[in-house]
Amino acid sequence: MTRLYFNEVVTRDGFQNEAHFVPTADKVALIDGLSQCGFAKIEVTSFTSAKAIPMLKDAEAVMGQIQRAPGVEYTVLVPNVRGAERARECRADEWNLVMSTSETHNLANLRMGREQSFAGLRDVVAQARGHAAVNVSLSTCFGCPMEGEVPAAEVLRWADRFATLGVRGLTICDTTGMAHPRQAAAMAQALRSRFADLQITFHFHNTRGMGLANVLASVDEGIVRFDGSLGGLGGCPYAPGASGNICSEDAIHMLQAMGLDTGIDLPRLLTLARQLPDLVGHEVPSQVAKAGRTQDLHPTPAYVEELRSERS
Amino acid sequence: MTRLYFNEVVTRDGFQNEAHFVPTADKVALIDGLSQCGFAKIEVTSFTSAKAIPMLKDAEAVMGQIQRAPGVEYTVLVPNVRGAERARECRADEWNLVMSTSETHNLANLRMGREQSFAGLRDVVAQARGHAAVNVSLSTCFGCPMEGEVPAAEVLRWADRFATLGVRGLTICDTTGMAHPRQAAAMAQALRSRFADLQITFHFHNTRGMGLANVLASVDEGIVRFDGSLGGLGGCPYAPGASGNICSEDAIHMLQAMGLDTGIDLPRLLTLARQLPDLVGHEVPSQVAKAGRTQDLHPTPAYVEELRSERS
Numbered sequence: 001m002t003r004l005y006f007n008e009v010v011t012r013d014g015f016q017n018e019a020h021f022v023p024t025a026d027k028v029a030l031i032d033g034l035s036q037c038g039f040a041k042i043e044v045t046s047f048t049s050a051k052a053i054p055m056l057k058d059a060e061a062v063m064g065q066i067q068r069a070p071g072v073e074y075t076v077l078v079p080n081v082r083g084a085e086r087a088r089e090c091r092a093d094e095w096n097l098v099m100s101t102s103e104t105h106n107l108a109n110l111r112m113g114r115e116q117s118f119a120g121l122r123d124v125v126a127q128a129r130g131h132a133a134v135n136v137s138l139s140t141c142f143g144c145p146m147e148g149e150v151p152a153a154e155v156l157r158w159a160d161r162f163a164t165l166g167v168r169g170l171t172i173c174d175t176t177g178m179a180h181p182r183q184a185a186a187m188a189q190a191l192r193s194r195f196a197d198l199q200i201t202f203h204f205h206n207t208r209g210m211g212l213a214n215v216l217a218s219v220d221e222g223i224v225r226f227d228g229s230l231g232g233l234g235g236c237p238y239a240p241g242a243s244g245n246i247c248s249e250d251a252i253h254m255l256q257a258m259g260l261d262t263g264i265d266l267p268r269l270l271t272l273a274r275q276l277p278d279l280v281g282h283e284v285p286s287q288v289a290k291a292g293r294t295q296d297l298h299p300t301p302a303y304v305e306e307l308r309s310e311r312s
Numbered sequence: 313m314t315r316l317y318f319n320e321v322v323t324r325d326g327f328q329n330e331a332h333f334v335p336t337a338d339k340v341a342l343i344d345g346l347s348q349c350g351f352a353k354i355e356v357t358s359f360t361s362a363k364a365i366p367m368l369k370d371a372e373a374v375m376g377q378i379q380r381a382p383g384v385e386y387t388v389l390v391p392n393v394r395g396a397e398r399a400r401e402c403r404a405d406e407w408n409l410v411m412s413t414s415e416t417h418n419l420a421n422l423r424m425g426r427e428q429s430f431a432g433l434r435d436v437v438a439q440a441r442g443h444a445a446v447n448v449s450l451s452t453c454f455g456c457p458m459e460g461e462v463p464a465a466e467v468l469r470w471a472d473r474f475a476t477l478g479v480r481g482l483t484i485c486d487t488t489g490m491a492h493p494r495q496a497a498a499m500a501q502a503l504r505s506r507f508a509d510l511q512i513t514f515h516f517h518n519t520r521g522m523g524l525a526n527v528l529a530s531v532d533e534g535i536v537r538f539d540g541s542l543g544g545l546g547g548c549p550y551a552p553g554a555s556g557n558i559c560s561e562d563a564i565h566m567l568q569a570m571g572l573d574t575g576i577d578l579p580r581l582l583t584l585a586r587q588l589p590d591l592v593g594h595e596v597p598s599q600v601a602k603a604g605r606t607q608d609l610h611p612t613p614a615y616v617e618e619l620r621s622e623r624s
Contacts (some may be wrong), residue, residue: 113623145610170445178568178606181528208606209562209599210569212525216493238610239603241595250521257492257522283553286520291551294490294520298457298550304419311425 004262005040007201010276011062012043012077014233015055017244018280019048024058026279033272035069036070038263043075043096063090067290077134079110080120084127094133097121097169099271101155102144105175109139110263118161127164135169136162136204141187143178146170148252150206152190159195169199171227174214176236177207177243181217188221189280190304191239202226204246206285211246212254219255230269231276231284253288266293274308315576317352317537317569319513320560323374323388324355325455326545327367329556330592336370338591340377342451343543347381352537352574355387355408359395375402387447391422392432396439406445408483413467414456417487421451430473437477446513447481447500448474449515449571453499454567455490464502471507481511486526488548489519489555490606493529500533515539516558518597519551523558524566529565543588543596555597561585565600578605 011027011034027045034042043293044066059076068074076189078087087095099117100106106114121136128134140147141155159170170185174206181185184202191200201224202218204211215226228248252264273289323339341359356378362369371388381388387406390399399407411429412418416557418426433448440446453467471482484499485555491499496514503512514530514537516523524600527538540560547556585601 056335070487103614104612108613111615111619114483115465143361143606144614146616148609149482153474176604180566180606182570207599207603209524210566213528213566214527216528242599242603247521252521254492256520258494287519287554291489291519291554294455294492295460300416300458301420303423304458305570307423307425309421310319 001260001261002219004219004260005263006248006252006264007041007043007225007227008034008039008151008230009043009227010034010230010233010248012046012056013227013245014229014231016046017233017235018055020281022279024061024065025080026278027058027062030087030272030279031062031066034230035067035072037265037269037272039072040074040263041073041094048079056298060090062084062211063092064188073133076202077097078124081123084124088127088131091134093217094135094168095124095128096135096137097124098137098139099158100139100144100175101150101158101305102147104146105140105144108146111147114158122165125167133169134167134289135171135199135201136167137171137173139175139248140230141172142174142183143176145176145178152187155187155302156190156194159191163195163198167198169201170195171201171203173203174205176238177205177210179204180210181213184214185217186219188218188223192222199225201225201227204276205234205236206222206243206246207236208242212251214218215246215251215255225226228252231273231286231289233280233284245285247290249286253293257294313571313573314531314536318538318560318570318574318576319353319355319387319537319565320346320542321349321355321539321557322346322542322545322560324358324368326373326541327357328365329545329547332365332593333367334591334604335375336373337373339370341493342584342591343374343378343594344455345580346542347379347384348456349577349581349584351384352575353385353387353406355389358389358391359398360389360391361519372402385445390436393435393439396436396545400439400443404444406447406480407436407440408447408449409436410451412451412456413462413470413486414459416458417452417456417576420458426470428603434477435514435604437479445480447483447511448479449483449485451487453484454486454495455488457490457558461586462500467499468502468506468528470573471503473505475510479510482507483513483515485515486517489517491516491523492522493525496526497529497533500530500535504534513537513539517545517548518555518558519547519548520554521524523555524563525587527567531572537607540564543585543601544586545592545596559598559599561597561598569606570588
């Protein structure tokens with residue numbers, strides 16, 4: 001049976017988009033809970049400036065207080081060499097670097113061009129040697145909300161440049177939920193044939209409702225690693241009110257229902273998902289947390305038993 | 313290119329689950345709008361008792377006031393011979409009959425056993441001859457919320473019995489969102505090989521987030537007809553807070569993005585979807601209505617142009 005690997009990004013990519021600060025102790029408790037669920041990786045936090053992302057200003061405290069579980073990698077977002085120093089001090093297992101394959105999105109999001117981003121991240125990759133594995137998350141690989149189409153060749157070009165630097169993994173991000181299943185399948189084929197030795201992770205958003213269909217199409221083409229966010233947290237400024245990241249528990253529930261091995265303890269994960277609305281102060285897009293798993297049956301109403309006995 | 317056919321069920325299956333009455337004139341205006349969108353069928357209303365479903369107490373008025381568009385079939389739910397009389401008087405193009413493949417669900421939902429339902433519906437099929445085409449919607453084909461698994465053989469057995477009566481079509485319903493993509497694909501294969509001459513429609517709910525993944529898996533196995541509900545209306549009493557029917561505009565958007573011909577004017581449909589929250593008085597699960605289509609781009613922020621000019 002195909003083994004799938006899930007990375008949980010709620011405390012970084014999810015919380016980053018939340019309006020109200022989640023206290024450090026709550027973040028630590030959530031991560032410690034996630035550590036018991038069977039994730040391959042947990043993206044704990046980001047070593048960006050506290051001013052830019054106040055939600056993650058407690059990055060060091062969180063990294064210092066979590067209980068690391070054997071077999072789980074704790075990854076952090078590292079934007080630059082200063083962030084790399086902080087990640088090294090915190091002994092993060094993996095550094096996750098981010099840039100966009102769209103020039104306009106990179107300018108909008110990181111306030112620099114792609115070449116400048118690449119030069120900075122190259123230095124970070126060099127710093128990582130001997131300290132941490134490196135993953136690069138490439139944003140807008142399935143389309144840019146401002147430029148529109150991002151050619152697959154452009155994605156492969158940036159993937160090539162990072163592969164040449166010796167990174168361990170690449171995450172192919174559908175940052176604003178523009179991917180459709182045929183495109184996901186084609187991207188999976190192109191990347192698997194070209195980067196057989198790299199960890200390839202797909203990162204989908206459910207902005208337009210296509211998230212799990214894209215996961216399905218990617219699994220069918222041999223992709224085995226996915227990012228997901230508990231509760232589907234992680235909205236997008238370009239789509240107010242729409243869903244964010246694919247919801248980890250919904251994706252895992254579907255794949256388990258299909259008979260695939262996700263490595264995840266779903267009941268335990270659902271317990272955490274059901275605590276999330278209280279933690280963030282609002283409803284979350286998660287469906288399985290509300291509806292229960294397919295196998296969680298409902299009691300037969302009393303009148304049905306009465307009808308049955310009347311007939312017998 | 314494969315041609316797909318969509319049936320819009322919002323004014324029957326969707327509204328039936330709404331708490332507050334939608335005025336007749338609003339229903340008629342919505343159906344008249346939907347008639348211009350390219351649907352193969354519109355399920356207008358239900359000829360059940362006004363007491364059982366007060367929302368649809370205006371069935372005759374709605375059927376009398378809508379403007380019928382050429383090429384669109386207007387179908388109505390017919391529960392029994394009394395409903396059939398009313399449907400005939402209203403000149404419905406198609407009668408949609410409903411029963412469950414799960415005994416417990418049929419008892420819970422229709423307050424009679426499956427054999428009693430079948431006997432009643434057999435009389436309705438006989439009444440339809442010369443007046444309307446007949447479609448049978450089989451509920452809980454992918455699982456029953458009380459019994460659990462419904463064997464595919466059981467679905468095929470009931471499908472066979474109705475096929476023998478000479479119905480034109482069968483709708484295979486995932487009434488409470490329990491289907492997963494492998495199951496949808498297997499069901500599609502089994503039905504297509506067995507009922508090549510019948511219109512086979514798949515009806516999915518997004519209760520656990522798997523709706524569009526199930527559509528994808530079914531399209532890949534040659535299913536070309538789908539029910540959908542504008543805005544994703546049509547929740548389920550077994551899953552409070554969870555999504556209802558698959559959202560027509562989200563499914564159609566995905567399939568169009570994949571290059572398939574749905575026959576639907578999506579911008580026109582989205583205009584209707586965006587009016588729906590006002591009509592029903594609450595937010596609806598639709599994602600594309602909130603986020604826009606993939607090709608609807610966003611303006612580049614002014615600071616990006618400034619950054620660009622600084623660099624050149």
